[in-house]
Amino acid sequence: MTTLSVPAFLRDGDTVPECASTDPDLWFPENGGIRGVVREICGACPYRLPCRDWARARDERGVWGGETETGRRSARLVAGLVRAPAQRETKPCGTYAAYRRHLRKGEQPCRSCQGAERARRAHAPEAA
Known part of the structure; x- marks a missing residue:
C-alpha cells in the first residue's frame, strides 16, 4: 500500500x-x-x-x-477569497442568443426568436 x-x-x-x-x-x-x-x-x-x-x-x-x-x-x-462566477446577461427574445437558449431548454423557440434565426441564416456566409 x-x-x-x-x-x-x-x-x-x-x-x-x-x-x-x-x-x-x-x-x-x-x-x-x-x-x-x-x-x-x-x-x-x-x-x-x-x-x-x-x-x-x-x-x-x-x-x-x-x-x-x-x-x-x-x-x-x-471568505471573499474567490469571486462567484459572473452572471451573464440574459438576451431578450428576438435574438439569436435567445433562440439558442430556447433550444438548450428543450423549448420550441418563440416567433421572434425564430425570426432572428432566419435573419441570421439569410446573412450568414455560405459554407464552401
Missing part, C-alpha cells in the same frame, strides 16, 4: 497523523465525496484545522482536514 504524502508541518511534530498510514485512495475519492472513515480519522486528528487551512491556501485536491474540494471552494467563496 502506498502512503499518503502529507505536508511537512504534519511530519515535524511528535504525533504522526493517522492519514499518513492509510490508503491514499480514501483521501482522493473519484466522486468528490467523503467517506465515513475519513470523517472519523480527520475528526479525531489534532492537525485537522491546520491541515484544512493548508489545503485551502493551496487549493489542493482531495480531502484535507476533513474537508472536500467543494467544501474548500465554498469556504473560500464565503
Whole structure:
C-alpha cells in the first residue's frame, strides 16, 4: 500500500497523523465525496484545522482536514477569497442568443426568436 504524502508541518511534530498510514485512495475519492472513515480519522486528528487551512491556501485536491474540494471552494467563496462566477446577461427574445437558449431548454423557440434565426441564416456566409 502506498502512503499518503502529507505536508511537512504534519511530519515535524511528535504525533504522526493517522492519514499518513492509510490508503491514499480514501483521501482522493473519484466522486468528490467523503467517506465515513475519513470523517472519523480527520475528526479525531489534532492537525485537522491546520491541515484544512493548508489545503485551502493551496487549493489542493482531495480531502484535507476533513474537508472536500467543494467544501474548500465554498469556504473560500464565503471568505471573499474567490469571486462567484459572473452572471451573464440574459438576451431578450428576438435574438439569436435567445433562440439558442430556447433550444438548450428543450423549448420550441418563440416567433421572434425564430425570426432572428432566419435573419441570421439569410446573412450568414455560405459554407464552401
